[in-house]
Amino acid sequence: MSPPSQFSSLPKDLEWLILARVPKRLYPILACVSKNLLSLVRSPEIHKTRSSLGKDSVYICFMHKNDDGVGHTSHWFTLRRTKNNPSTEENQLVSVDDLTFPDHAEPMPSIIACGPEIFFISGSYVPSSTVWIFDSRTDEFRRGPSMNVEHSFKCVGLVGSKIYVVGGYRNDKIHQAESFDLKTQTWELTPSPDEERLAFSTANVSLDRKVCGFMYLAAITICYDPRDGSCEVFDLPKDRWWETGVCVMDNVLYVYYARLGLMWYDTELGLWRVVNGLDDMKKVRSVAMGEYYGKMAFLWEDSACVGCAMKEVWCRMIGLVRSEEGGIVGNAEPAQLMGSVPSGYRLQHCLSVSE
Template structure:
């Protein structure tokens, strides 16, 4: 009898309890074991168990412009104890160890946040925050200092694209979290695209970067360096793109005009997520996966000349069937208030 069949012979509730204790970064591998494993790992039951155990959280960053430059302010969104529907929005003190670095690129992998320096000045430095303890450690330095970074996560690797000087060719390295080592990666075909600091999303072993200047998304294949463009809903028109994330290998992007959209990779088309027209025309949005649902965050100004603005959130269940995705949004929740001059920068999903 194979290990998978003997494991599946256990009662479903016991299997779910076991799988819920496996770190989420291993779920893609477990999903390949069998179709049953894949269904269980995407089931609402396992997300409920993880929620009760408070295994996941969101790290949310706002940037404030001061005479000292861009100053980050970090918050977390965590489930309340014994209540899978109540979320706590808490300000946290994350003092970045490198005070001279302006706006490092930040990506999440498992329970850790990776701060890649070099957005403004050339750097090979990387800092890693353990979200479970709130402590920083300095990671291994990359082979060379870079600027103009694009950073993405594929599997267990962090990919960093940048140049040594503004007139150099793009250079790519990947950091393997398992071996804690850097290695050279394939150079992207379309080099001009990657000359802008950006954190990215990952889809089908590709690093995908939205670009505001011409309203497009380009994906870099980590396997061979090839690049492809994902045609946007309306070319040549600025659509005020804000939030983007990948859930169950589907890319979701929010457009103020059209609302939440998803990319149909089989038909090569963008489609609107049905049932969410009441969420259109938001101007500052962040999205991320949170216990199997899409956490949809946005800001609302309080009054005409108020000193603060409110931060709101709705959890959205996404159901895909017969060529469409339908969103079912929970009631809106007021998370809290921030100063009016704060700008929403990151919403990163971390999981133990």
């Protein structure tokens, strides 16, 4: 790429077209180069350009119990711009038939997305070191490098160019954490967490270069710092929390509660605050959230009647901006019906995938 001084002399439309072809995971690095690049990668226009190129998508996983009552089966869908006119704001929910996890002995792998790839890290109830990687560009699975040790009941997160796997018990002792370097494709040990409860958390995200896990029954969040193993613990809002309703965008943590609405965590004040401007949003449950072209894709289930064989899946796109008073204001677009799924399906994962 040309030096910032030459690049900034290009027409804006050409700048956005070039940057839209750069992998999105590199945007934080570009933002550090110059204020001009920082402004460009944060602009709504670059998301519109990426939309016209079909660069981003959201993968949603539904789970349902098997007919024999033993184990669960996952069903994956992707949220994408309509093929006829990808530049419009219309989206469609498409079934991903090729996304069938190869390890049938692993019922609930930890799942995390990085760029166009989705990592399935085995070791839920039974310790395992197996890793599988799904490439959304080719719709194919491949076996990834195995972890150094077997893990179970673990927390996973993406910090920079490394995937961290934290916790997991073996012989009544907590494992030392380890990380997978996406550049070298190798695993290495990292400092052990000083908080054992992290191993039993659910719904993992990354915030402030830390791996965060949620214990919704205890109503706490635990954040692991991979630099020294220290853990920070802070409370969740005092209300029932739905594990699919969690998302991080622009290093801001969001959770959703049916009673309280969409909330964000103010790290400077150390408290939860409500996102303003969303009073007209329907109070719903079983929510999934993920970043989609610079906005939040807010999905939920809606049963048309009690005992119906199918239920609808709806979505609203929410733009989120900082207010002058230091809060966050949401602007929700009209709800769109994405499709229907069997009533026995339950929202489990929501992943933002981008090239």
